[in-house]
Each structure stands twice: as structure tokens, then as C-alpha cells.
Amino acid sequence: MLKIIQITDLHLTPPGIQHIGCDPRQRLEAAIASINAEHADADLVVFTGDLAALGQAAAYRQLGECLAKLKLPFQLCLGNGDHRARFRACFPDVPTDENGFVQSVTEIDGQHLVFLDTLAADGDHWGELCDARLLWLNDRLGEIDGAPILLFLHHPPFRVGIPLLDSLALKNPERLASVLAGRNIRHMFFGHLHMAIAGSWQGIPLSVLRSTVSQFALRLGVDPAARSLEAPFYAIALVSADSVVVHFHDYTYEGPLLEYTPVPSVIVDDEAIAYSFQKASAS
Numbered sequence: 001m002l003k004i005i006q007i008t009d010l011h012l013t014p015p016g017i018q019h020i021g022c023d024p025r026q027r028l029e030a031a032i033a034s035i036n037a038e039h040a041d042a043d044l045v046v047f048t049g050d051l052a053a054l055g056q057a058a059a060y061r062q063l064g065e066c067l068a069k070l071k072l073p074f075q076l077c078l079g080n081g082d083h084r085a086r087f088r089a090c091f092p093d094v095p096t097d098e099n100g101f102v103q104s105v106t107e108i109d110g111q112h113l114v115f116l117d118t119l120a121a122d123g124d125h126w127g128e129l130c131d132a133r134l135l136w137l138n139d140r141l142g143e144i145d146g147a148p149i150l151l152f153l154h155h156p157p158f159r160v161g162i163p164l165l166d167s168l169a170l171k172n173p174e175r176l177a178s179v180l181a182g183r184n185i186r187h188m189f190f191g192h193l194h195m196a197i198a199g200s201w202q203g204i205p206l207s208v209l210r211s212t213v214s215q216f217a218l219r220l221g222v223d224p225a226a227r228s229l230e231a232p233f234y235a236i237a238l239v240s241a242d243s244v245v246v247h248f249h250d251y252t253y254e255g256p257l258l259e260y261t262p263v264p265s266v267i268v269d270d271e272a273i274a275y276s277f278q279k280a281s282a283s
Helices: 024-038 057-067 084-090 131-144 163-167 173-180 272-282
Strands: 002-007 044-048 074-077 104-108 111-115 149-152 185-190 197-201 204-208 234-239 244-249
Touching: 002 024, 024 057, 024 234, 044 111, 044 185, 057 084, 074 111, 111 131, 131 173, 185 234, 185 244
Parallel strands: 002 044, 044 074, 111 149, 149 185, 185 204
Antiparallel strands: 002 234, 104 111, 197 204, 234 244
């Protein structure tokens, strides 16, 4: 079974600068420590964009120092908080396409993982897949030719019911839909929204992950949007021939773990059985 960790929206800053009340590097280091301790058997860790908050070179240097502690192979994608040239200067070995976009394909155990670069040319917060990037994607999918595909990108191409976030989605999503039509896309993994969301788009299953820093509050139809300080997540995707299962892990949780006692499988006519079980469980 293929095991993939997803982390997103790190919003790293230069040393000493916080992001919405927290230290982004500290949050990332906690995630990496958790992954090293709990998921050392994973095949890959994918970072789905907004690696930096404002694309500063010092933020990418912080990222490099943190990644040096990660004991697993990793893949880096770009989001709207990133600066492509500065990123590539700090990470010259990261795979790119022939046009310099941070896009690549890798195969693990028969699954083809495709990583897209949705950073807009004008540096704005919405997502973009230009003609060159879509042509590259179409060519790569043609080479894969029906084999199972897992797709990783920062910007979702769909609406989620929060006006601000919907205005910052991937532009011209119908163009991406056209390229993906008829392909064996098993799952799409997104960042950008700072929320835990699951569903489907164009019939393709998808999941969206919380940030390692702040989140967006679930206020459907409300403008302006609001931030929240809900717990950060990373995701663990377990991929087999017949399923893709995505777990969301609150890696900063420090509360107790309570031993689970199974509920009686049959509650017969005598309700005393239920009361006895509840009393024993509460003690």
C-alpha cells in the first residue's frame, strides 16, 4: 500500500516574524517531528504550496533548514504565497518542466503522482494554469495512458461557498476539466483554503487540507471571511489498488488517549444492559 503525507500552507516567514499569532517554523518543525516519529514508513511527503507567506528568500532558507530534519523523500509545490524565481534559487534541484514551472511526475508502486504549479503569472492570489502548463499536463497524461493518477496542486478549481475563497480559486477551471476528462484520476489533493474539505469535482474525488498555521472559519455565504485558530493538520493518504483513504491528523493535540471499550453489539429488551455498560464506561 502506498502511503503519502500531505502538508500545506506553511506560510514560512523570515526568522523572528510571526504569521497570524504563531511561529510558522515552529509549527512546521512539530509536523516534521510527528511524521518522523509516527509515519517513517511513508513513501513520500508532498507540500502543496504557500511554502512561504510572501515569497521571501529568507523564508525559503528556513524551509531548507526544516526539510533537512525530514527523514523521508519530499516533493514541493508552489502556491500564491510563493515566488518562483526565489524558490528555484533556494531549491535548484526541484524538478521543473521545460518552461521553468515547478511541475513533475513520479511513479510509485504503479501510481502516477502529478504535481502542478498554479502560481499566477501576475503574482495574485488566485490560481492559474496557462496554455504552457496545461499542454505539459496533457502530454504527461497522454504518456501515462490510462494508469492510475494522483494529482497534487495548490488552488482548487471549484467553489466552496465562502465568497472570498471562491474569488481566489483556479481561473478557467473548465480548461483543466477538459484536460482531465477521460483520464484515470483517482484523487486530487489541494491546499489554499486552510480548511478540511472532502468531496468531488467533475466526478473526481478530492480532499483539501488545513494549514499548519491559521485556518479560515466555516462561515458559508459570509463576506468578509474570517480566520480561526483551529488546530493545524497534516494528511495521511493510504492508496491501494481499490481505494484512496485520507486521514486528517491534528499533530499538535497533547490531550489524553482513552482506551476504547466496544459497545455491546446487541441491546436486548432489558435496558439494564445499556445502563450497566454506561456506568462501567464512566467509572
